[in-house]
Every structure is written in structure tokens, then in C-alpha cells.
Amino acid sequence: MTTLTQANAPLAGVRIADFTIHAAGPFCTHLLSQLGAECIKIESRTRPDAFRKPHAVYGRMSAATFDQVSANKLSVRLNLKHPEAVALAKRLVSLSDIAAESFRPGVMARLGLGFDALRECKPDLVMLSLSSCGQSGPDSHFSGYAPLFGAWGGLGWMSGYTDGPPMEMRHVMDHSAGLHAATATVAALHQRRRTGQAQHVDLAAREVASAMIGDALLQASAGETPVRPGNTHPSMAPHGVYATAQPDRWLTLAIRNDTEWRTFARVVGGTAPEDSRFATAGGRICHRDELDAMVGEWLASRDADAIVGELQQRGVCAHVSWNMEDVAGDEHMRSRNALVDVSAPGIPPRLAVGTPASFSHTDAVGIRRLTPELGQDEDYVFGELLGLSTAQRSDLEAREVIL
Known part of the structure; x- marks a missing residue:
């Protein structure tokens, strides 16, 4: 059995069917997994998570970023373009507490995996949908990446020096959206335990950026013109x-x-x-x-x-x-498991960010296992959880349902 749930971890016993991709959504489910939830990541060989791949634009020639959002997770393959794979995904959701996705609005519904369809499988389901602009509204059809979230939400405009251009946000926006999503999901879980009701959490990354500049929006609503503050503070100087004397x-x-x-x-x-x-x-x-x-x-x-x-x-x-060398070599961070070593088959050990929180009366939280290979946990998920025999799984692979 491959389950990673720890008996006394804060989210022990919680299972997530994780359809998220890229950074913001996977970071949300990664945070929940660090708190003890069992997170089953659903991908396919033809559509793996983008962070499994090298990214030359970011100067990343190996998939190091995947460690930061997918350690702890279990991995299975499902070709969601196939009706039988969708049916298996629904069975998995029926055994889960949370379904999480970060596609453009409408994609999950077109796959047959929208909130209404999944609620039929799991009447008290908590579903998280994380997107650029949310599931409703005139801009809901827009997609976007981290710099667009900050730009559209106004945070980019308020970042930078007063006499310079806006400084657009990158990964900080993905991770901020993921953190907000994790908080909202835990709140929805709490409500479900009190009421037994299903809940659809709709989080817009663009709105997260706007939530970070509430003071500037208040100024604007009062007729003032907010300016980029640079590194200044309204009540402190210097x-x-x-x-300093050393370069950089x-x-x-x-x-x-x-x-x-x-x-x-x-x-x-x-x-x-x-x-x-x-x-x-x-x-x-x-x-x-x-x-x-x-x-x-x-x-x-x-x-x-x-x-x-x-x-x-x-x-x-x-x-x-x-700089990053300072942080990576810091004994204080390592002593608190805020930095941990992770690895994957064929990839040398390297640092990943652990959880910045510790709990005095629960089991240890944080990264508990290595980054998964694609499909490495199918014996447990398809075999033990869904009860598929070896012959059934072989047939599904042959017909590219499991792909």
C-alpha cells in the first residue's frame, strides 16, 4: 500500500483527486499534501504536467520546479479524452474529499467532470477551481500565466520605483494564488464537516493580486492617484x-x-x-x-x-x-526542515522548499516522499482503491484509456 496519510497529521484522512497543472493549482494541492492529505495527481503520457519538462525560457534544463509542487503526491495516468477514463476519474473522485482543477473555465464540464457531474458521484464533495479570472463574469474565458495575474489585478502597476515602469510578478503570483486556494479549500472542508454540504471553491488568481493592493484601491476610490512606492514605507525612513562594499x-x-x-x-x-x-x-x-x-x-x-x-x-x-546560495546553505532553515533534499529516478538529489509551519501536537508535516514518476502509483490507486485487476488494467492500457 502506497498511501502517505499520517494518522495524526492535520489533514490526515483527506484524499485529493488532483487535476491541476503547471504551478498555481499544483502548489495549492502541494500545501495540502504537506499537511497530511493524500494527493493523487492525474496526468497522461500525452499531456503530462508542464513542469515535468525542462523549460529553456526560464533557464531550467531539468524539471527541478516539479519538485516544488509535486513531492508527496501519488501519480496515475488517465486519458481524459476517453469516456472510460472519465468514468474512472469519477470513481476516484467518489473516494476522495477534494477534487482540484486549474483549467480554463468550461474544460472540466466539457470532459464530463464539472462540479454538478462530480457532485453526483460524491454528494459532499469539495471542489476547487483555480483559474485566471474565475468561473463567472465577462472575463472568465481568458487564460493567463503568473505575470498576467499581477498585471491584470493591479499588483504589477503598484510594484516598482515611482519613476520607473511597473514590475510584473512571476512565480510569486502562482504561489500566492495557490496559498489562497489552499486556505479556501480548508475552510470549505471545515464547513462540510459541520453541514455535510458540497462546496465549489472558485478562485481567480487575478483577484488575488487585487486583494494585495487594497490600500491603493481605497486611495483610487477616494479620488487620489496611488503611486508605485518602490522600497519606501509610509511611516519608516530610512x-x-x-x-555595500561587496559587489551585489x-x-x-x-x-x-x-x-x-x-x-x-x-x-x-x-x-x-x-x-x-x-x-x-x-x-x-x-x-x-x-x-x-x-x-x-x-x-x-x-x-x-x-x-x-x-x-x-x-x-x-x-x-x-x-541570494539563493545563502538560503540553500543556511543551517537554520535545514534544522527546521524548511529546506529538504528530494530526488527522483535518474535525477540527482536537490533542495526543495519544505513547509514553513510546524505543529506542536501532530505528526511531522512537510515533504515525506520523492517526486513521483508518471504513473508510478497505479498499483495502489487502480488496484487497491478502484479494485481493477491486472487483466483489466492491461486491457485499459492497450486501448489507451490508461495512457
Whole structure:
């Protein structure tokens, strides 16, 4: 038996029929799997998940990203263009708690796997549909990828420097949408346990982007014109990212009050400046440009890691903006299983992101098994769960129902 459910994990006993593809939807089900849910990923040889493939545009010549959204999952093959495969998918859904999909609206219904059809198989089903613009509304037919979510939702416009262009979001939008979807799905599960009712969760990634800029939308509704804030903060200064003596070694700084400002100035600038413009938070914000220029000059000759140590000891919020080598080599992250090693047949071990949450009274959560090969769990899913014999499965493979 291949089931991965842990008896005391937060989502122990929950099973997901996972039809999601690419990043946002798979990240949602990946989060749920890390919390203990058994997640069965449904693909086919002719239509595997895009993240199984190298992606030269992203500079990824091996399928490393697949580890970040599919470790823990079980894998089966179903050719959903075939009616018998659709029937098997419905049987699998009938044994599941959640069905998750991230196709363009209407695709699942055309396959015979829409919410109404699946609810007939599983009357208390929780179904998640994650798409660009949602299942309803005049724009629901639009598809999109991560940069479009942020651009369309307004987050891209609000990201970047005031005097520069919008900075469009990439994977952060996929993962933000996936996180929102996971939260909504858990809420729907909770409601089902209270009421026994089915629930269709309709999440639009574009709306997730808009939810992140509520303050700017409020300004716009009041007749103001929001501007891109760059690295500034409305009540803190200095607040930003500054170059240091080492090439591409940047220091991130947030000064919260006048005491921290005086401490910072003594450590970095030698003595607190006598200029009254910077004595109070209001003055520093009013003269932010001059302040940033002065702080930039102070830090340009300093060793980033050394100065961070001094500032942290004195209670000033500062840290080097770590590159990926810094993060990958961090013992703190590894000690908390926030970084774990994963592998797959024919692929060397490599790092994947674990769960950033830990639970004091449950079994360990996080990545519990390697990334699955396509179809590697069919003995368990088709054999044990669905009760298909070896002869039946061979016949289905021969007729490309299982493909």
C-alpha cells in the first residue's frame, strides 16, 4: 500500500483527486499534501504536467520546479479524452474529499467532470477551481500565466520605483494564488464537516493580486492617484535596500523610530547627524531622498555581513538580502526542515522548499516522499482503491484509456 496519510497529521484522512497543472493549482494541492492529505495527481503520457519538462525560457534544463509542487503526491495516468477514463476519474473522485482543477473555465464540464457531474458521484464533495479570472463574469474565458495575474489585478502597476515602469510578478503570483486556494479549500472542508454540504471553491488568481493592493484601491476610490512606492514605507525612513562594499551584496534596512535612527547613525555614520531634518520620523520621511543618498554613502564602504551583525546586536532591523546560495546553505532553515533534499529516478538529489509551519501536537508535516514518476502509483490507486485487476488494467492500457 502506497498511501502517505499520517494518522495524526492535520489533514490526515483527506484524499485529493488532483487535476491541476503547471504551478498555481499544483502548489495549492502541494500545501495540502504537506499537511497530511493524500494527493493523487492525474496526468497522461500525452499531456503530462508542464513542469515535468525542462523549460529553456526560464533557464531550467531539468524539471527541478516539479519538485516544488509535486513531492508527496501519488501519480496515475488517465486519458481524459476517453469516456472510460472519465468514468474512472469519477470513481476516484467518489473516494476522495477534494477534487482540484486549474483549467480554463468550461474544460472540466466539457470532459464530463464539472462540479454538478462530480457532485453526483460524491454528494459532499469539495471542489476547487483555480483559474485566471474565475468561473463567472465577462472575463472568465481568458487564460493567463503568473505575470498576467499581477498585471491584470493591479499588483504589477503598484510594484516598482515611482519613476520607473511597473514590475510584473512571476512565480510569486502562482504561489500566492495557490496559498489562497489552499486556505479556501480548508475552510470549505471545515464547513462540510459541520453541514455535510458540497462546496465549489472558485478562485481567480487575478483577484488575488487585487486583494494585495487594497490600500491603493481605497486611495483610487477616494479620488487620489496611488503611486508605485518602490522600497519606501509610509511611516519608516530610512527603509530600503542599499548597496555595500561587496559587489551585489545588498543590505535591507527598516528604521522604525527615532531611537533606532540614532543607533543606526552612530554605528554606520560615526556620529548622529546634527541636521534637524532627520531628527524625527516625520522629518526623515519628508526628506527621504536626501536621507537615502546619505545612508547610501555610509553603506557603500561597509562590509554587508559585518555591519548587519553590529546592527542586529543593537536592535536595528537590518539584514543582507540573501541570494539563493545563502538560503540553500543556511543551517537554520535545514534544522527546521524548511529546506529538504528530494530526488527522483535518474535525477540527482536537490533542495526543495519544505513547509514553513510546524505543529506542536501532530505528526511531522512537510515533504515525506520523492517526486513521483508518471504513473508510478497505479498499483495502489487502480488496484487497491478502484479494485481493477491486472487483466483489466492491461486491457485499459492497450486501448489507451490508461495512457
